[in-house]
Amino acid sequence: MTxxxxxxxxxxxxxxxxxxxxxxxxxxxxxxxxxxxxxxWLLAAAALSPxxxxxxxxxxxxxxxxVYLTCEALLLVVMFGLWVSSGFGWRLRTxxxxxxxxxxxxxxxxVFFREARRVLRLRIETEGPAPxxxxxxxxxxCCRHAGPGDSFVLIHTLMAWYDREPRVVLKDTLxxxxxxxxxxxxxxxxxxTPNPGASEQLEDQIASLAAGLDENDAFVIFPEGGxxxxxxxxxxxxxxTRLGLDRMAQRAEKMMNVLxxxxxxxxxxxxxxxxxxxxxVAHTGLDHLVTVGDVWRELPMDKRIVMRWWQVxxxxxxxxxxxxxxxxxxxxxxxxxxxxxxxx
Numbered sequence: 001m002t003x004x005x006x007x008x009x010x011x012x013x014x015x016x017x018x019x020x021x022x023x024x025x026x027x028x029x030x031x032x033x034x035x036x037x038x039x040x041w042l043l044a045a046a047a048l049s050p051x052x053x054x055x056x057x058x059x060x061x062x063x064x065x066x067v068y069l070t071c072e073a074l075l076l077v078v079m080f081g082l083w084v085s086s087g088f089g090w091r092l093r094t095x096x097x098x099x100x101x102x103x104x105x106x107x108x109x110x111v112f113f114r115e116a117r118r119v120l121r122l123r124i125e126t127e128g129p130a131p132x133x134x135x136x137x138x139x140x141x142c143c144r145h146a147g148p149g150d151s152f153v154l155i156h157t158l159m160a161w162y163d164r165e166p167r168v169v170l171k172d173t174l175x176x177x178x179x180x181x182x183x184x185x186x187x188x189x190x191x192x193t194p195n196p197g198a199s200e201q202l203e204d205q206i207a208s209l210a211a212g213l214d215e216n217d218a219f220v221i222f223p224e225g226g227x228x229x230x231x232x233x234x235x236x237x238x239x240x241t242r243l244g245l246d247r248m249a250q251r252a253e254k255m256m257n258v259l260x261x262x263x264x265x266x267x268x269x270x271x272x273x274x275x276x277x278x279x280x281v282a283h284t285g286l287d288h289l290v291t292v293g294d295v296w297r298e299l300p301m302d303k304r305i306v307m308r309w310w311q312v313x314x315x316x317x318x319x320x321x322x323x324x325x326x327x328x329x330x331x332x333x334x335x336x337x338x339x340x341x342x343x344x
Contacts, residue, residue, distance in 0.1 A: 105183065109160065136215045144281065145228060154283075165218065
């Protein structure tokens with residue numbers, strides 16, 4: 001296991017205090033209160049169930065929320081104990097404690113997805129040469145971003161099915177989730193803003209995270225920079241036009257299911273990990289679940305999530321920057337076409 005790269009988050013001392021010293025203990029307290037008052041919540045959800053379309057929808061959503069919040073609170077308590085046992089953070093960045101935190105991620109994901117499959121009737125299937133097809137090589141994983149939860153599905157699949165240790169690039173808004181905030185500051189990860197300021201060396205930060213990948217590492221990045229929505233798709237096209245990249249804007253207009261990729265972070269990771277193959281991931285099943293209302297209307301989901309993997313050997317990737325950008329756009333066009341054919 002390589003030495004972990006430091007996480008980065010554009011933050012102020014006030015935001016750190018709010019997240020760590022206020023939100024985290026409040027979360028643990030609220031979950032404790034939730035369990036103490038659980039009979040009341042169950043009775044209320046059961047009373048609402050006959051009035052709401054869908055079989056036992058309030059009870060299902062309540063149970064999934066309880067499982068998620070309980071996992072969150074338990075993680076916070078366990079990680080506080082690890083912080084104390086590491087010498088109040090002194091040895092927290094060592095490979096030993098990093099391995100423990102990866103085990104925490106994998107165990108929590110296993111519990112949550114077990115309940116999601118049971119309660120929401122979710123099925124996850126894969127197609128194509130998944131990451132275990134080429135063991136012993138680091139990989140750079142580029143995934144489309146559509147709907148809430150696809151990043152969790154991807155991380156769960158990489159860890160539980162293919163025994164990979166992910167290094168993840170995520171939007172900085174996710175740092176307001178207390179458990180995610182603490183956990184991803186203890187394993188190799190980056191919280192970034194999709195529209196960084198001029199002083200934020202975003203590509204350098206991503207490159208430092210991708211450097212030193214070993215044979216079971218998976219660097220995970222979402223080149224679109226955010227979940228797909230029609231508004232974001234048009235905004236990405238307008239951005240390319242504004243930058244004078246008319247040919248790329250025209251190609252982006254033809255892609256109806258994905259956002260135009262932002263290549264900077266991917267190219268930085270590619271240069272920083274010269275031994276890594278590239279894995280591209282498309283998926284269907286969560287495409288139209290954009291808002292909380294969408295998720296509510298779909299419960300119980302009974303969804304089949306299909307993940308399509310393509311693994312590209314390093315020697316098949318162009319060397320020049322412009323050629324690599326064109327190559328990435330070409331793959332995103334291919335992903336867009338696959339979604340058209342396979343969307344359920």
